[in-house]
Amino acid sequence: MKKDEILEFLNNVKAAHTKWIDRADNIIKGIDIEDKATPVDATECAFGKWFYGDGQKxxxxxxVPLQCMQEMESTHTSFHKSYLTIYDIYFSSKKGGFLSSFFKGQKELSPEEKMLVEEKYKEMQELSKKLVDEIDRLDRRITAISDERIEAL
Known part of the structure; x- marks a missing residue:
């Protein structure tokens, strides 16, 4: 592990979470997202793979207190759960017959679904901010450590 690579990766993660928020916003607005196979599980995205791999070092x-890592893990997992809820409402439970798959457009949501989507979208935004704050703390902690100590991990 190299310090500069970790710091660059963490910076990219912060940008990626902004894209996740945009992706959820596009789903809500009925804009077709480019990749419906986006990983919704917290362990499948780039940050999750890093966190449960090299990040554990x-x-x-x-x-880098254990509490810092636990907070990041909890926040990241909750973020993905919120996104998954929105994703499922629009894609997993799409109603309609065979012909509905040929027509694009936003699924008509029930009032309960609309309220849940709004709640989960707001939650995603809050969790993203919290995660970015935690990543910033980790960034500062890593910056304070010598390159040699990081490479020895």
């Missing part, structure tokens, strides 16, 4: 660093 950071746990041995004295200035």
């Amino acid at each position: 950071l746990n041995v660093l004295s200035n």
Whole structure:
């Protein structure tokens, strides 16, 4: 592991979470998203793969408390659950027969679904901000550690 690569990766993660918010917003607005196969599981996205792989090596660093990593994990998982709820409402439970698959357009939501989507979208925005804040803290902690100590992990 190299310090500059970790810091660059974490910076990219913050940008990626902005894209997740945009993707959810596009779903809600009825704009066809380019990749319906977007990973909705927190362990399948780039950050999740890193977090449960190389990211775990950071746990041995004295200035990266376990609570920091647990908070990031919890927030990241909750973020994905909120996105999954929105995704499922629009794609997994699409009603209609065979011909409905030929016509694009936004599914008509029930009032309950609309309320749930609004709630989950707001939740996603809050969780994204919280996750970015946690990543910023981790970034500062990693910056304070020598390159040699990071490479020794």
